[in-house]
Amino acid sequence: MKETIICRCEEVSLEDIVNTANTHNCSAREIKLRTRAGMGYCGGRTCRPAVNAVLEDLTGEKAGHNVPLKVQPPVRPVTLSVLGGNRNGH
């Protein structure tokens, strides 16, 4: 159960998140910075709700928006080359 992977992009397990949360008594944002959960290719769109849910389970507090640099997941992650006008990503 503890080996369940929460963030697949950065390969962060439930155990990593629980251990980090217990050791540092931290917020969801701090969990992200310490473990890199939610900082991979998908932009945290897949695992962020799971990270928040784990934190809510552990601390009993809902993740709020009062912390600076809050979560702003992209609608769709794209490469810089796409932004530069090349749709093929070259």
Add this chain to the structure above:
Amino acid sequence: MGINRILNHPVLGPVENKKRITFTFDGQTFEGFEGDTIASALLANGIRTLRVHEETGAPRAIYCNIGHCFECRVTVNEADIVRACMTPIQESMAIESGKVQPAPFNTPPEEWPRTYTEYEERNNNQKDGGTNA
């Protein structure tokens, strides 16, 4: 035409008159039907591992299959970060799986390469290749 292909679906009926498309995956040639995504064509051919995790080398495959999670990203005709689940196969497409990337900062700082030449030597003189694991 693939070991996992359902050729006669109880509801959707038989697969008929589909144009066959040839493509390569890591240099090996495969066949799929027109309208297949890269992921479905490879799955039909029994290939489930589309890439490995860049750092740990753990296998990755289709996860959400709707273009959301980027777990199935592959390299297509040398373009990076192409989602296999969202990209239809085309004739002669050259698909490469994701490989383990060098991770020079996973070791203690004392063991880090001091110069770029040293870094290259440790990675068998491959500029951006090698695993340094």
